[in-house]
Amino acid sequence: MAGLGDGGLPGVRPDLAALEGYHSAQVDVEVRLNTNESPLPPPEAWRREFAETVAAIDFNRYPDREAIALRQALADSHAVGIDEIFCANGSNEVLQCLLLAYGGPGRTVALFEPTYTLHRHIARITGTAVAAGARRDDFALDLDVVADVVAGSDPVLTFLCSPNNPTGRADRPEEVATVAGLVPGLLVVDEAYGQFAPSSALELRATDPGAHRNVVVVRTFSKTWSMAGARLGYLVADPEVVAACELVALPYHLDAAKQVAGRLALRYVDEMERRVAAIAEERGRIAAAFTDLPLESWPSDANFLLFRPTTKPAREVWSDLVDASVLVRDCSSWPGLTGCLRVTVGLPEENDRFLAALTESLR
Ligand code: PMP
DSSP states (O other), rough: OBBBBBGGOOOOOOTTTTTOOOOOOOOOOOOOOOSSSSOOOOOOOHHHHHHHHTOOOOTTTTTTTOOOHHHHHHHHHHHGGGGGEESSHHHOOOOOOHHHHSSSTOOOEEEEEESHHHHHHHHHHHTOEEEEEEEOOOOOOOOHHHHHHHHOOOOEEEEESSSOOOOOOOHEEEEHHHHHHHHHHEEEEEEGGGGGGGGOHHHHHHHHHTTTTTTEEEEEESSTTOOOOGGEEEEEOOOHHHHHHHHHHHOOOOOHHHHHHHHGGGHHHHHHHHHHHHHHHHHHHHHHHTTTEEEEEEOSSSSSEEEEEEEHHHHHHHHHHHTTTTEEOOTTSTTOOTTTTEEOOHHHHHHHHHHHHHHHOOO
Protein backbone atom coordinates (compact mmCIF):
# COMPACT_ATOMS: atom_id res chain seq x y z
CA MET A 1 0.00 0.00 0.00
CA ALA A 2 1.45 3.40 -1.01
CA GLY A 3 2.15 5.73 1.91
CA LEU A 4 -0.11 8.75 2.11
CA GLY A 5 1.37 12.14 1.27
CA ASP A 6 0.18 15.57 2.44
CA GLY A 7 -3.59 15.96 2.48
CA GLY A 8 -4.30 12.23 2.57
CA LEU A 9 -3.44 11.57 -1.08
CA PRO A 10 -1.01 8.80 -1.97
CA GLY A 11 2.66 9.76 -2.20
CA VAL A 12 4.35 9.38 -5.58
CA ARG A 13 6.64 6.41 -6.20
CA PRO A 14 9.52 6.70 -3.73
CA ASP A 15 12.09 6.65 -6.54
CA LEU A 16 10.45 9.72 -8.09
CA ALA A 17 10.09 11.74 -4.91
CA ALA A 18 13.50 13.42 -5.23
CA LEU A 19 13.09 14.12 -8.94
CA GLU A 20 12.51 17.64 -10.18
CA GLY A 21 10.50 18.26 -13.34
CA TYR A 22 12.41 19.34 -16.43
CA HIS A 23 11.79 22.85 -17.61
CA SER A 24 13.53 25.87 -18.95
CA ALA A 25 12.78 29.10 -17.08
CA GLN A 26 10.10 30.92 -19.08
CA VAL A 27 10.47 34.63 -18.56
CA ASP A 28 8.46 37.21 -20.46
CA VAL A 29 11.05 38.70 -22.81
CA GLU A 30 11.20 40.02 -26.37
CA VAL A 31 14.08 37.82 -27.53
CA ARG A 32 13.79 34.13 -26.63
CA LEU A 33 17.00 32.26 -27.28
CA ASN A 34 16.69 29.54 -24.65
CA THR A 35 15.06 26.43 -26.15
CA ASN A 36 16.82 25.81 -29.48
CA GLU A 37 13.71 26.26 -31.58
CA SER A 38 13.97 27.54 -35.13
CA PRO A 39 13.43 31.30 -35.27
CA LEU A 40 11.98 30.85 -38.77
CA PRO A 41 8.45 29.59 -39.47
CA PRO A 42 7.77 26.66 -41.81
CA PRO A 43 7.09 27.64 -45.46
CA GLU A 44 3.88 29.50 -46.26
CA ALA A 45 2.98 26.85 -48.86
CA TRP A 46 3.20 24.18 -46.15
CA ARG A 47 0.89 26.22 -43.94
CA ARG A 48 -1.72 26.48 -46.72
CA GLU A 49 -1.54 22.79 -47.64
CA PHE A 50 -1.71 21.83 -43.97
CA ALA A 51 -4.80 23.99 -43.35
CA GLU A 52 -6.59 22.55 -46.39
CA THR A 53 -5.77 18.96 -45.52
CA VAL A 54 -6.70 19.37 -41.86
CA ALA A 55 -10.04 20.86 -42.90
CA ALA A 56 -10.88 17.55 -44.61
CA ILE A 57 -10.00 15.29 -41.64
CA ASP A 58 -12.82 13.16 -40.20
CA PHE A 59 -12.30 14.30 -36.63
CA ASN A 60 -15.06 12.00 -35.33
CA ARG A 61 -12.81 9.07 -36.29
CA TYR A 62 -9.62 7.87 -34.68
CA PRO A 63 -6.50 8.63 -36.70
CA ASP A 64 -4.53 5.99 -38.61
CA ARG A 65 -3.12 4.04 -35.72
CA GLU A 66 -0.06 2.97 -37.65
CA ALA A 67 0.51 6.41 -39.23
CA ILE A 68 1.21 4.67 -42.52
CA ALA A 69 1.36 7.74 -44.81
CA LEU A 70 3.64 9.65 -42.46
CA ARG A 71 5.93 6.71 -41.80
CA GLN A 72 6.10 5.85 -45.51
CA ALA A 73 7.08 9.44 -46.32
CA LEU A 74 9.81 9.30 -43.66
CA ALA A 75 10.96 5.88 -44.86
CA ASP A 76 11.22 7.22 -48.42
CA SER A 77 13.13 10.28 -47.25
CA HIS A 78 15.74 8.05 -45.57
CA ALA A 79 15.65 5.25 -48.15
CA VAL A 80 14.66 2.68 -45.51
CA GLY A 81 11.64 0.42 -45.03
CA ILE A 82 8.48 1.62 -43.31
CA ASP A 83 9.08 -1.06 -40.67
CA GLU A 84 12.27 0.81 -39.68
CA ILE A 85 10.36 3.97 -38.67
CA PHE A 86 8.60 4.68 -35.37
CA CYS A 87 6.98 8.07 -34.71
CA ALA A 88 5.91 9.71 -31.47
CA ASN A 89 4.93 13.04 -29.93
CA GLY A 90 8.31 14.72 -30.13
CA SER A 91 11.62 12.92 -29.90
CA ASN A 92 11.28 13.04 -26.12
CA GLU A 93 8.40 10.60 -26.42
CA VAL A 94 10.47 8.47 -28.78
CA LEU A 95 13.16 8.32 -26.07
CA GLN A 96 10.52 7.54 -23.47
CA CYS A 97 9.19 4.66 -25.57
CA LEU A 98 12.72 3.25 -25.95
CA LEU A 99 13.17 3.41 -22.19
CA LEU A 100 9.76 1.91 -21.48
CA ALA A 101 10.50 -0.93 -23.87
CA TYR A 102 14.10 -1.64 -22.93
CA GLY A 103 14.70 0.02 -19.55
CA GLY A 104 13.02 -0.46 -16.20
CA PRO A 105 14.07 -1.90 -12.84
CA GLY A 106 17.19 -4.04 -12.98
CA ARG A 107 18.35 -2.50 -16.26
CA THR A 108 20.95 0.17 -16.94
CA VAL A 109 21.55 2.80 -19.58
CA ALA A 110 24.88 4.50 -20.23
CA LEU A 111 25.45 8.12 -21.15
CA PHE A 112 28.29 10.61 -21.34
CA GLU A 113 27.93 14.00 -19.70
CA PRO A 114 27.51 16.83 -20.13
CA THR A 115 24.73 15.87 -22.53
CA TYR A 116 21.00 16.25 -23.06
CA THR A 117 19.63 16.04 -19.52
CA LEU A 118 16.39 14.34 -20.57
CA HIS A 119 18.21 11.09 -21.28
CA ARG A 120 18.99 10.74 -17.58
CA HIS A 121 15.63 12.20 -16.56
CA ILE A 122 13.50 9.79 -18.62
CA ALA A 123 15.67 6.90 -17.51
CA ARG A 124 14.88 7.74 -13.90
CA ILE A 125 11.17 8.18 -14.59
CA THR A 126 11.13 4.68 -16.05
CA GLY A 127 13.01 3.21 -13.08
CA THR A 128 16.13 2.56 -15.16
CA ALA A 129 19.59 2.83 -13.59
CA VAL A 130 22.03 5.27 -15.18
CA ALA A 131 25.78 4.68 -15.60
CA ALA A 132 27.37 8.00 -16.51
CA GLY A 133 30.84 8.74 -17.83
CA ALA A 134 32.40 12.14 -18.45
CA ARG A 135 33.21 13.69 -21.80
CA ARG A 136 36.67 15.20 -22.14
CA ASP A 137 37.40 18.81 -21.17
CA ASP A 138 36.72 19.90 -24.76
CA PHE A 139 33.45 17.88 -24.57
CA ALA A 140 34.60 15.30 -27.12
CA LEU A 141 33.88 11.65 -26.36
CA ASP A 142 36.60 9.84 -24.46
CA LEU A 143 36.55 6.33 -25.93
CA ASP A 144 38.46 4.90 -22.95
CA VAL A 145 35.78 6.23 -20.62
CA VAL A 146 33.08 4.86 -22.91
CA ALA A 147 34.72 1.42 -22.85
CA ASP A 148 35.06 1.49 -19.05
CA VAL A 149 31.49 2.59 -18.41
CA VAL A 150 30.09 0.06 -20.84
CA ALA A 151 32.21 -2.78 -19.44
CA GLY A 152 31.25 -1.87 -15.90
CA SER A 153 27.50 -1.51 -16.37
CA ASP A 154 26.38 -3.78 -19.23
CA PRO A 155 23.92 -1.16 -20.52
CA VAL A 156 20.85 -2.20 -22.46
CA LEU A 157 20.89 1.23 -24.12
CA THR A 158 23.80 3.61 -24.59
CA PHE A 159 23.01 7.20 -25.48
CA LEU A 160 24.98 9.59 -27.61
CA CYS A 161 23.72 12.99 -28.60
CA SER A 162 25.19 14.27 -31.84
CA PRO A 163 25.43 17.21 -32.19
CA ASN A 164 25.54 17.20 -28.42
CA ASN A 165 23.15 19.47 -26.54
CA PRO A 166 24.24 21.73 -24.85
CA THR A 167 27.92 21.60 -25.88
CA GLY A 168 27.35 21.80 -29.66
CA ARG A 169 29.79 19.47 -31.42
CA ALA A 170 28.82 16.38 -33.37
CA ASP A 171 30.65 13.16 -32.51
CA ARG A 172 32.94 11.98 -35.32
CA PRO A 173 31.43 9.15 -37.41
CA GLU A 174 34.33 6.81 -36.68
CA GLU A 175 33.82 7.37 -32.94
CA VAL A 176 30.12 6.59 -33.25
CA ALA A 177 31.00 3.44 -35.20
CA THR A 178 33.48 2.42 -32.50
CA VAL A 179 30.91 2.94 -29.75
CA ALA A 180 28.31 0.97 -31.74
CA GLY A 181 30.79 -1.91 -31.84
CA LEU A 182 31.60 -1.63 -28.13
CA VAL A 183 28.15 -1.63 -26.59
CA PRO A 184 26.36 -4.83 -25.66
CA GLY A 185 22.89 -3.40 -26.38
CA LEU A 186 21.43 -0.63 -28.51
CA LEU A 187 23.29 2.56 -29.33
CA VAL A 188 20.77 5.40 -29.41
CA VAL A 189 22.11 8.42 -31.29
CA ASP A 190 19.94 11.45 -30.56
CA GLU A 191 20.21 13.60 -33.69
CA ALA A 192 17.71 16.31 -32.79
CA TYR A 193 20.06 18.76 -34.58
CA GLY A 194 21.15 16.22 -37.19
CA GLN A 195 20.68 18.37 -40.31
CA PHE A 196 23.17 20.91 -38.98
CA ALA A 197 25.87 18.27 -38.64
CA PRO A 198 28.47 17.16 -41.18
CA SER A 199 27.61 13.48 -40.68
CA SER A 200 24.88 11.22 -39.33
CA ALA A 201 24.66 7.78 -37.79
CA LEU A 202 22.09 7.13 -40.50
CA GLU A 203 25.07 6.72 -42.83
CA LEU A 204 26.43 3.97 -40.57
CA ARG A 205 23.14 2.10 -40.83
CA ALA A 206 23.07 2.64 -44.58
CA THR A 207 26.65 1.55 -45.32
CA ASP A 208 26.63 -1.61 -43.22
CA PRO A 209 23.18 -2.38 -41.80
CA GLY A 210 24.21 -5.89 -40.75
CA ALA A 211 27.18 -4.66 -38.71
CA HIS A 212 25.19 -1.82 -37.17
CA ARG A 213 21.85 -3.46 -36.44
CA ASN A 214 22.01 -2.02 -32.93
CA VAL A 215 22.16 1.63 -34.05
CA VAL A 216 19.01 3.65 -33.38
CA VAL A 217 18.83 7.19 -34.77
CA VAL A 218 16.36 9.60 -33.17
CA ARG A 219 15.24 12.74 -34.99
CA THR A 220 12.71 15.52 -34.47
CA PHE A 221 10.62 17.98 -36.43
CA SER A 222 11.07 20.52 -33.61
CA LYS A 223 14.32 22.18 -34.71
CA THR A 224 15.41 22.05 -38.35
CA TRP A 225 11.83 21.57 -39.59
CA SER A 226 10.59 24.63 -37.64
CA MET A 227 7.76 22.59 -36.15
CA ALA A 228 8.27 22.50 -32.38
CA GLY A 229 4.55 23.27 -31.99
CA ALA A 230 3.57 20.08 -33.83
CA ARG A 231 5.31 17.76 -31.34
CA LEU A 232 6.60 15.13 -33.73
CA GLY A 233 9.73 13.01 -33.58
CA TYR A 234 10.77 9.61 -34.89
CA LEU A 235 13.43 6.97 -34.91
CA VAL A 236 15.08 4.96 -37.65
CA ALA A 237 16.07 1.50 -36.43
CA ASP A 238 15.90 -2.22 -36.94
CA PRO A 239 12.26 -3.43 -37.32
CA GLU A 240 12.62 -5.30 -34.03
CA VAL A 241 13.26 -1.99 -32.22
CA VAL A 242 10.28 -0.40 -33.96
CA ALA A 243 8.08 -3.30 -32.85
CA ALA A 244 9.33 -2.91 -29.27
CA CYS A 245 8.40 0.78 -29.25
CA GLU A 246 4.97 0.03 -30.72
CA LEU A 247 4.43 -2.34 -27.82
CA VAL A 248 4.63 0.48 -25.27
CA ALA A 249 3.11 3.38 -27.25
CA LEU A 250 -0.52 4.12 -26.40
CA PRO A 251 -3.13 3.39 -29.07
CA TYR A 252 -3.69 6.33 -31.44
CA HIS A 253 -1.00 8.43 -29.77
CA LEU A 254 -0.34 10.32 -33.02
CA ASP A 255 -3.28 12.58 -33.79
CA ALA A 256 -4.49 13.03 -37.35
CA ALA A 257 -3.34 16.65 -37.69
CA LYS A 258 0.18 15.82 -36.56
CA GLN A 259 0.41 13.00 -39.08
CA VAL A 260 -0.55 15.45 -41.84
CA ALA A 261 1.85 18.11 -40.56
CA GLY A 262 4.84 15.80 -40.73
CA ARG A 263 3.94 14.16 -44.02
CA LEU A 264 3.52 17.51 -45.76
CA ALA A 265 6.65 19.02 -44.20
CA LEU A 266 8.76 16.42 -45.99
CA ARG A 267 7.77 18.01 -49.32
CA TYR A 268 9.77 21.08 -48.35
CA VAL A 269 13.27 19.67 -47.90
CA ASP A 270 14.92 22.45 -49.94
CA GLU A 271 13.27 25.13 -47.81
CA MET A 272 14.37 23.32 -44.66
CA GLU A 273 17.94 23.11 -45.92
CA ARG A 274 17.91 26.81 -46.77
CA ARG A 275 16.75 27.65 -43.22
CA VAL A 276 19.48 25.43 -41.80
CA ALA A 277 22.10 27.20 -43.94
CA ALA A 278 20.84 30.65 -42.90
CA ILE A 279 20.97 29.69 -39.23
CA ALA A 280 24.47 28.21 -39.62
CA GLU A 281 25.60 31.49 -41.15
CA GLU A 282 24.23 33.46 -38.21
CA ARG A 283 25.90 30.99 -35.87
CA GLY A 284 29.19 31.85 -37.55
CA ARG A 285 28.54 35.53 -37.04
CA ILE A 286 27.86 35.06 -33.31
CA ALA A 287 30.92 32.81 -32.92
CA ALA A 288 33.07 35.46 -34.61
CA ALA A 289 31.70 38.17 -32.30
CA PHE A 290 32.48 35.92 -29.30
CA THR A 291 36.19 36.11 -30.11
CA ASP A 292 36.21 39.80 -29.14
CA LEU A 293 34.52 39.21 -25.77
CA PRO A 294 35.92 38.00 -22.44
CA LEU A 295 34.48 34.52 -22.65
CA GLU A 296 35.34 30.96 -23.52
CA SER A 297 33.21 29.32 -26.22
CA TRP A 298 33.10 26.06 -28.11
CA PRO A 299 32.57 25.27 -31.80
CA SER A 300 29.04 24.18 -32.65
CA ASP A 301 27.51 21.92 -35.29
CA ALA A 302 24.00 22.87 -34.14
CA ASN A 303 21.74 25.93 -33.82
CA PHE A 304 23.13 27.00 -30.46
CA LEU A 305 26.43 27.99 -28.87
CA LEU A 306 27.77 27.27 -25.42
CA PHE A 307 29.88 29.95 -23.77
CA ARG A 308 31.45 30.73 -20.42
CA PRO A 309 31.94 34.39 -19.41
CA THR A 310 35.33 34.76 -17.79
CA THR A 311 34.99 38.13 -16.05
CA LYS A 312 31.56 37.85 -14.45
CA PRO A 313 29.50 35.00 -12.95
CA ALA A 314 27.20 33.36 -15.51
CA ARG A 315 24.13 33.94 -13.37
CA GLU A 316 24.78 37.71 -13.36
CA VAL A 317 25.29 37.75 -17.10
CA TRP A 318 22.04 35.79 -17.51
CA SER A 319 20.22 38.39 -15.38
CA ASP A 320 21.76 41.30 -17.31
CA LEU A 321 20.50 39.69 -20.52
CA VAL A 322 17.01 39.24 -19.06
CA ASP A 323 17.06 42.92 -18.04
CA ALA A 324 17.77 43.65 -21.71
CA SER A 325 14.79 41.37 -22.62
CA VAL A 326 16.99 38.56 -23.96
CA LEU A 327 16.57 35.04 -22.56
CA VAL A 328 19.32 32.42 -22.88
CA ARG A 329 19.71 29.08 -21.11
CA ASP A 330 21.53 29.07 -17.81
CA CYS A 331 23.47 25.79 -17.74
CA SER A 332 25.86 26.97 -15.04
CA SER A 333 24.58 24.57 -12.38
CA TRP A 334 24.61 21.50 -14.66
CA PRO A 335 27.34 18.92 -14.03
CA GLY A 336 30.49 19.71 -16.02
CA LEU A 337 29.18 23.09 -17.18
CA THR A 338 30.13 25.41 -14.35
CA GLY A 339 29.79 29.02 -15.45
CA CYS A 340 28.23 28.18 -18.83
CA LEU A 341 25.33 29.71 -20.72
CA ARG A 342 23.80 28.49 -23.97
CA VAL A 343 22.36 30.75 -26.64
CA THR A 344 20.11 29.57 -29.45
CA VAL A 345 20.79 31.19 -32.82
CA GLY A 346 17.87 33.49 -33.59
CA LEU A 347 16.95 35.92 -36.34
CA PRO A 348 19.73 38.36 -37.29
CA GLU A 349 18.09 41.19 -35.36
CA GLU A 350 17.62 38.94 -32.31
CA ASN A 351 21.27 37.93 -32.47
CA ASP A 352 22.22 41.61 -32.67
CA ARG A 353 20.16 42.29 -29.54
CA PHE A 354 21.83 39.38 -27.78
CA LEU A 355 25.35 40.43 -28.78
CA ALA A 356 24.74 44.05 -27.80
CA ALA A 357 23.34 43.05 -24.40
CA LEU A 358 26.16 40.57 -23.82
CA THR A 359 28.81 43.12 -24.76
CA GLU A 360 27.23 45.62 -22.40
CA SER A 361 27.08 43.03 -19.57
CA LEU A 362 30.73 42.03 -19.98
CA ARG A 363 32.07 45.55 -20.52
N1 PMP B 1 16.93 15.62 -28.07
C1 PMP B 1 17.67 16.71 -27.92
C2 PMP B 1 19.14 16.59 -27.97
C3 PMP B 1 17.06 17.96 -27.71
O1 PMP B 1 17.83 19.04 -27.55
C4 PMP B 1 15.66 18.04 -27.67
C5 PMP B 1 14.94 19.34 -27.47
N2 PMP B 1 15.47 20.18 -26.55
C6 PMP B 1 14.94 16.87 -27.82
C7 PMP B 1 15.59 15.67 -28.04
C8 PMP B 1 13.46 16.84 -27.71
O2 PMP B 1 12.81 17.46 -28.75
P1 PMP B 1 11.33 17.21 -29.10
O3 PMP B 1 10.68 16.40 -28.02
O4 PMP B 1 10.74 18.56 -29.25
O5 PMP B 1 11.36 16.45 -30.39
